[in-house]
Amino acid sequence: MSGVVYLNYWNSASYTATQADYNIAWQFAYFSALPVNKVPMQIAAHIRSEMRRPINFYGLFTGDHQRITGDILAYPENVRPDGDGIWSKPVLAGQTAVHPEYLRTKAMKLENGDILVVSRDVDEMARLRAYMLGGLVWSAAIVVLGGLAIGILVSSSQLRRVRDVRRVVQQIAMGDFEARLPQAGRDEIAWLSIMVNHMLDEMSRLMHEVKGACDGIAHDLRTPVIHIRSLLARIPAGQLSQAHAPLLEQAREETEDVLQRFAAIMRISEIESIKRKKGFSDVDVDALCRKAADLYQPVAAANGLTFRIDLRARSTIRGDYPLLFEVLANLLDNAIKFTPEGGCVLLSAEEGHDGPTIVVSDSGPGIPDAERSAVFQRFYRSDLTSVVPGSGLGLSIVQAVVRLHDFSLTLSDAHPGLCVRLDCWAQFKRD
Known part of the structure; x- marks a missing residue:
């Protein structure tokens, strides 16, 4: 913009100088046509x-x-006879009514050697040029400010749409797969929202189909397995041979294990439902941990373990109390189950900058780094713990509850053993 103003200024100055030099040349032509002795009289x-x-x-x-x-009382400096015109301020007579700021001056040598100097007042043209340049500057300022205002309005509208998209994406990342991006407008953002929503519809449909199939299988098979368990319970063990009695007892245990797996699958399906968030309330972290400790301290003692607690969190969190208690129960049960006799289990809670953190650690075999993400998968059993009875669904239930609350669960080495850290604050900030 400054380059345009400078170009216009230079063009107007050049035009003003050219016009002034042209008018002075006409003056020179007039005086050069006069006899030399009449020039002073014509000047007067x-x-x-x-x-x-x-x-x-x-x-x-x-x-x-x-x-x-x-x-003109003194010969202007830098003016050469018959040379180019220059911008100057010659000394004028005191009786002159005006004292212009801008004068274009040229000099011409006459036949007798005298020098005629003519200065032309171009103040009017200079003022007109200034007005024109001022108008150009103001017009440019109005255009720039108007463009900025329009740009801010347009960008603020687009930013609002981007914020809406980000908010919905956060909801989807938190597990609300029914949320959809806003589709207002006819630009690229709206087109992208339509495509993403279509993709989400397909993903949601496939997930519901898979989930429905798994839940249906678990529900349908649970009934005949219950019947099998009932039939096995009716068989009197005393009437069986010594070889068949252990087989009957093993069949009963396997049936019970299958029912527990089905119950765990149905439980995970229930927890993963986003509607459970409607029942959230304030949960006292200290009271939650103490209740879990009171329940599992006797279990640890019965297994020959030392159970220690270190509770320094006094805040409350928003959550589902039964589900959070189930998380602690699963973590403590695993810690006690996999810690050998003479070991130690620690339950601690501390306050952090963002919220409270609950830690369950043990002195058992731990989990190798390569398997720490796999243990949250359904039915996964590590080679180190495969000899311990279980379904491999406990940590899957824990992970489902953690995701529902938007908390964070991390596994690390306790040297020896496993340290499970539960950060009880929202990992995704809502706008």
């Missing part, structure tokens, strides 16, 4: 005719720059 006549508002100023000087006549 021109000065008298322009007394009220002079435009041209005249000065007649000898070859050595001595003044002869005219209202």
